[in-house]
Amino acid sequence: MQEGDLALDDGRTLHFYDQGPCTGAELAVFWLHGTPNIGPPPAPLFDDAVRLNIRWIGYDRPGYGGSSERPGRDVASAAHDVARIADRLGIARFAVMGHSGGGPHALACAALLPERVLAAVCVAGLAPFDANDLDWFAGMRPAAEAGLRAALAGRAAKTAYESSNPEFDAAMFIDADWATLSGPWSWFDSVVGPATAKGPAGLVDDDIAYVTPWGFDCAQLTQPVLLLHGEQDRIAPIGHAEWLARHCSSAELWRREGDGHISVLAAAPQALDWLSARS
DSSP: OEEEEEEOTTSOEEEEEEESOSSSOSEEEEEEOOTTOOOOOOGGGHHHHHHHTEEEEEEOOTTSTTSOOOTTOOTTHHHHHHHHHHHHHTOOSEEEEEETTHHHHHHHHHHHOTTTEEEEEEESOOOOTTOTTOOTTTTOOHHHHHHHHHHHTOHHHHHHHHHHOOSOOGGGSOHHHHHHHTTGGGGGHHHHGGGGTTOSHHHHHHHHHHTSOOSSOGGGOOSOEEEEEETTOSSSOHHHHHHHHHHOTTEEEEEETTOOTTGGGGGHHHHHHHHHHHO
16 A cells, blocks of 8 residues: 655645555545544455455545644535545546545535546445434434534533543444454554544544534535445434435435444445446
């Protein structure tokens, strides 16, 4: 995997990752990582990428890994950053795939870069906080809800919350999630720890972005969108995917009975097949 740094006009730096054939690939796919992760594309899907001749691109969102902080960023800002990295790599058109917190950022790229994004996959993603006819916190574990409610109080309050609540609530994952994490998706160990090694800035700004206006309307999505979601998800409950399916006319929803926030990734190879066929 190749890595690089991109200096932006506003003085920030974005750290990006490039995995796969740089020439001759059928499709470039940007991976939008979860919260808190850094941005290397998912190694458990590399064999499928080879099978489909996909070039994976990823990057650290601001405040994570090698990317500069950007306090006050919204979900929409991902579209600008992804476009600049694509320009740097000479990629005119591409697809996007995001898991968990990366899901909304993938939708932002599709909505705001309609001439460049061919299709999008949102895995276990959230709906907008201001979504009408959605009880946004319904079905979330108390720890997940508490962290997002802390973000409503602003950056200082959210930072203080993270400092005083460092322990992960294991009950946010169902048994199937833990089984998946003991297999190939133990890869998450390599991207979660480094995400907060320098502090919680990336996580803080992510959570604030989720509970403030996203900067785009999901109804403006016109490209093919796949919503892949586990019915037992305790972090981003299935109601979020159902809302997105109702409000994105180009979206289809794959419900996974018995899957949670991580185990749903067992269907990620089929989602890549879907993405490749529509791109």
